[in-house]
Amino acid sequence: MDVRDDTPQAPAPSSADTDHASPGVYRRLRTITVIATFGGLLFGYDTGVISGALPFMARSPEEGGLGLSPLTEGIVASSLVLGAAFGALFGGRLSDRYGRKRTILGLAVLFFVGALGTALAPGLTVMVLFRTLLGLAVGGASATVPVFIAELAPAEHRGRLVTQNELMIVTGQMLAYTSNAIMANTVGEHGVWRWMLAIATVPAVLLWFGMLFVPESPRWLASRGRFDEAARVLGRIRDAHVADAEFAEIKSRVTADAHEQRASWRELRTPWVLRLVTFGFALAVLTQLTGVNSIMYFAPTILLDTGLGTQAALTATIANGVVAVLAVSTGMWLLGRFGRRPMLLTGQVGVTVSLVLIAFCFLVLPESTARSYLVLASMLTFLLFMQGCVATVFWLMLSEIFPLRLRGFAMGMAVFGTWTANFVVTLVFPPLISAIGGATFLIFAAVNAATIAFYLRTVPETKGRSMEALEAHFRRQYAA
Template sequence: MNNMSVPGKQTSYVIGCSFVAALGGLLFGFDTAVISGTLADLKSVFMLSNASLGFTVAIALVGTIVGAIVFGKPSDIYGRRFVLFVLAICYLISALGSALAWGWYSFLFFRFLGGLAVGGASVVSPMYIAEIAPAKMRGRLVALTQFNIVLGILLAFLSNYGIAIFDMSVTNWRWMFAVEAIPSFLFFLLLFKVPRSPRWLIAKQRVDEAYVVLSKLCKDEHEIQHEMNAVKASLDVKHHSAKEPFFEREYAIPIFLAIAIASFNQLSGINAILYYAPSIFEMAGAGQDTALLQSVAVGVVNLIFTMLAMLVIDLIGRRSLMLIGSVGYLISLSAIAASFYYYNQMFTRTGGLIVLVSIFLFIAAHAFGQGAVIWVFISEIFPNRIRARGQALGSFTHWFMAALISWIFPVIAAQSGGSAFAFFAVMMFLQLLWVIFIMPETKGIPLEQIQKKLHIK
């Protein structure tokens, strides 16, 4: 027993390892938002049309779709930590390559590579954390990835604003991408300090190594044996259900729910607004530097309301958060659309203020509703035997819709900003109806009872 960790040390070690893995989420958020401050320069430097600019933004999202699909199997073969190392290298190369790009095609390649890393991180980082965390801490620690995504978005906005203030003229956009190399390299170095996933080690019959890792993660011998037995049982169940058909009538309800919530997530316009926030503020009459500063405020609001949602999601339930978020979406998107229609690109100070406040409300509604609920909800509605494939379907739907909407948004917005936001508002009205009449509540219900509620045997 003398090799057992002191409880306080064990807790600190688990939190530390989870924080390192969650840096994949921070880079996910940073990479997602950093391009927002570079759009005007990219359009000028590479002489892009609105459609080409939309594709330039969307290419990273195409990478996320591919990354979410391709990095799952290597993580089973080579291990979660190994794949996290690969992702850190991809982030680093993408950051430096995007900053040093010698033409549009090279820039697209490096942004696609960054997208691969984002897609992989969205799968592997939370999976690794879930596999090293004790059951009693698992929910909060996995949620650390979502928190870091939002933090990464804020840091990207702050970085873009800081670089714009220093004003390095034509090289501003290059520095904005280059900054990401710093957390990428830090992520790579810190991964040497974290252990391999004990679940993966047991799956590879490396039980002694798994025991050593668990001795650092668990408080006593009883907990170690309990975790090892639980992992072995889980692996055995998974092995015997590997050929379980997925697209079966029995699973029609959870499949529909996963596709619906993931689609509505992007039909709100969230990624388009995060990517194009400075451009939207400029369309509403703000100067370039002011627009970047307002984007920083967007990141702060996102972070605050994400933390609030994490505190109450298990108290007031998933549907309540979605209802509140849907109403917030409707009010904010309708106000933005009306402002663009009314002012018709000739914004007064009042009009610009309406857009600013409405976008803050929109971000708060998203962070408190969809942003907090989507991945929790998808993980709860599928039975154990198909949960991984269900989450992959939700992730694929999310990223596919994100790529599509981010590609077409600048084209529509250039013709009529009001029309783009009016479309998002209509979609959120449909989401509100979906939440009221279709979405089930899963708070506090055992997974087996959720399956019965969804008519799954």
């Protein structure tokens, strides 16, 4: 499978690609993006908070915990991830059928109910039930929000606006790590995990109310034949001289697709669609097999294994969140200057080297405080390349490459791969690190080295093209 774009340069962009939005229009787009990406903030918080909550949930009921064993800790942590896999799969289909806006509104309700349910859970069964429900919301948001923003954004701002979602994800994780450490020190340890989980209800409410004032995606409206509404929305988020040209391009693409059936599994019989979906699925799985969530979810556990105390490990984990936010902010800036392909390849090389360094610290250096902080430094280097290059390009590229009429469906399939791989890594990492220690990171490094070779053959360049131009390119180049 080779979906790499071998053309020497992108085709000449349309006027919609080259004319920059006026400050007023860009401010409206930024406001819409901030509101929608509260879904990303919830995604980040709900996946990050468990790292600090689990040590307190593992305590006996008399001490305010749930009496979790190592096995049930893994079940609680991975239940959200498993729910997210199916949330992505079905969330993408729902967004194609009912619209991006209505789907996100529904997800906000799920976020609220899931967060409240986990905070009040009296035992393991209820906790797993509501963590799974929360996972459905996380997965649905991960499949829907980037597509929604990409369809609203003009080509020249698409990279910055879509990666705002990744920035909100890592900001949510940083807030989770920070609030975990603060509450562990101030609220008291008896039942503190309930407060950690309950905080996520606040951004869920803000997401729901904010989305009431956000327009629907003009591309989705056009795909349903609602051209007048699509034109009105474009008029609100584009300058007048750009809106007409972009609307004509969208309408032309939708009209050309009018004779084709709605998105379904049958679409995979079309060779060029199968190539794109297969590439998207592979990109999603390989991004998780970097081992990023072994570090994001289990950072305190890793640091405890190096000899740090519980409170020191929780506090040191905040550095992971801070570096992730700084890295994504830097990645957003770099996307405006470099292509997606070189950034992704650079990130993969950096991630691979960092994993080798973590393994070296575990396997070669004697246990000491210095080794603990060298492991932390290597983890931070890993996150710098992962969040600054790999993750920013990953979410952006997935939102760009799929054709309009099956974008939600294909995005859902790809993100299903993300969460399925995430589930496997989350499930196997604790027993692996317990059994073979630092050699676990050498396994991840080997997988990442193979990923570099795969990306050299397959990754296309998507920078600077409208979504309609990308679709036309893939249709021509990858048709059987």
